[in-house]
Amino acid sequence: MRLHILCVSLLAVLMVGCAAKTNHRSSCAQQLDAAWAELDLAKAEGFAGTVSYSKALTLITGAKTQQQFEAYEGCTRKAQKARFYIRESRAGR
Numbered sequence: 001m002r003l004h005i006l007c008v009s010l011l012a013v014l015m016v017g018c019a020a021k022t023n024h025r026s027s028c029a030q031q032l033d034a035a036w037a038e039l040d041l042a043k044a045e046g047f048a049g050t051v052s053y054s055k056a057l058t059l060i061t062g063a064k065t066q067q068q069f070e071a072y073e074g075c076t077r078k079a080q081k082a083r084f085y086i087r088e089s090r091a092g093r
Contacts, residue, residue, distance in 0.1 A: 022072075023072075024072035024076050027072070028067050028076045029067070031063070031075070031076050031079030031080055031083070032060065032064060032067060032075065034079075035056070035059075035060050035063070035082045035083050038083060038086045038087075039057065039060060039086055041090075042056075042086050042089050045090065047090055050092075052085040052086070052088040052093060053085070053086070053089040056083075056089060057082075059078045059079070059081050059082035059085065060079065060082045063075045063076075063078035066078065
């Protein structure tokens with residue numbers, strides 16, 4: 001009986017963990033898509049040589065790696081930070 005309760009409890013914990021991962025999945029994808037589009041636009045506008053552009057590219061690459069390893073929360077943070085640096089790049093900073 002105790003083993004049965006333990007298995008059910010473990011299954012419940014695993015399901016909650018999976019639900020938390022999928023929470024940030026769509027946010028990660030949306031932020032990455034937006035960051036890539038903004039990065040392409042900054043490059044087209046001639047800001048590809050700035051330090052902020054390089055930082056953004058590095059962050060987007062890291063975010064994509066985290067997305068592939070299902071670390072969606074970290075992916076979202078990195079993509080948002082990349083978008084900040086893209087804005088800085090386009091502002092000439």
